[in-house]
């Protein structure tokens with residue numbers, strides 16, 4: 569127990585050094601920043617990702633891919649991307665010939681993740697892909713295989729792993745700060761607006777679970793540091809609601825981990841949640857909000873005393889942190905802390921969650 573906790577903290581500190589740019593001396597740093605092409609100029613790419621290249625030490629935006637010429641013009645002008653570095657989806661494979669592009673960041677609807685990640689790898693590019701990694705285990709495996717064959721790296725956009733409070737929660741939980749973890753509760757949801765691709769199963773691969781419930785699942789896995797051995801899920805969806813004709817609304821799930829930890833998780837498209845709590849034998853670690861873009865609040869109860877825990881503002885936010893981490897992995901040859909296998913592990917559990925809810929029984933996970 570002590571050994572594995574120590575290992576977890578050391579691993580986390582190692583990643584922290586990379587995040588804060590301490591992993592190499594100035595003399596070993598490359599002269600040029602690692603170049604990203606963004607594929608899909610939607611809300612997340614344009615509002616959260618692209619503005620944060622300005623905060624990066626090792627990453628820069630060098631190319632754009634979109635099906636909308638007006639967006640290529642607008643964002644191309646805003647970010648100084650020359651016409652030679654702006655691509656349509658039909659042109660996508662020409663990225664192979666652009667040496668400025670090191671990484672392709674796929675920020676498309678979920679069912680397009682696998683196709684564009686695989687084509688990026690085949691073009692010889694490293695791949696960053698948004699969550700969920702893909703819409704099935706089979707697609708995740710194909711993405712991992714394509715990157716392995718091409719000799720390129722693959723990272724999934726699990727930004728919370730680059731957010732300081734989440735990193736601290738992981739360290740404290742795994743080190744037994746509030747005693748041995750017994751129960752994790754993780755709740756994520758929001759009331760979804762109608763008329764969007766998230767509500768079309770062909771594009772989303774599923775409902776709240778694929779989109780927001782995945783944060784509850786991922787948190788349960790990263791806070792415990794374990795993979796579940798048993799999954800039990802219950803779904804409640806009003807199919808007469810036009811938003812939910814093809815995807816689920818609420819799907820809550822229980823995960824049993826090998827050490828005996830139980831995670832009790834919420835995934836909802838009709839109520840607001842963003843938090844988790846790690847309850848141990850001596851207290852609890854609470855985060856609310858936990859996985860939002862900013863504003864994390866941590867409270868710890870230990871040995872009968874409840875107190876807020878605050879951290880200094882980080883030099884780099886979670887978005888710049890994740891962009892720089894992938895760039896640093898390419899520079900150093902390291903494997904990203906959230907590689908393709910991490911996305912695959914979530915999809916394995918998500919498939920079990922769907923199966924459990926459909927069949928009305930618990931699913932045993934094979935090792």
Ligand code: NAD
Nearest residue numbers: 608609610611612613675676677678698699700725727765
């Ligand atoms: P969005 O609808 O705002 O953007 C999607 C983009 O894909 C649009 O520019 C759209 O034009 C383009 N697109 C290309 N082909 C399309 C097609 N066939 N149908 C529909 N759109 C098509 O969505 P978003 O919120 O930016 O989400 C994109 C991805 O990013 C999703 O996988 C989502 O899960 C992920 N995401 C992650 C976070 C996070 O915090 N990590 C937050 C939001 C979204």
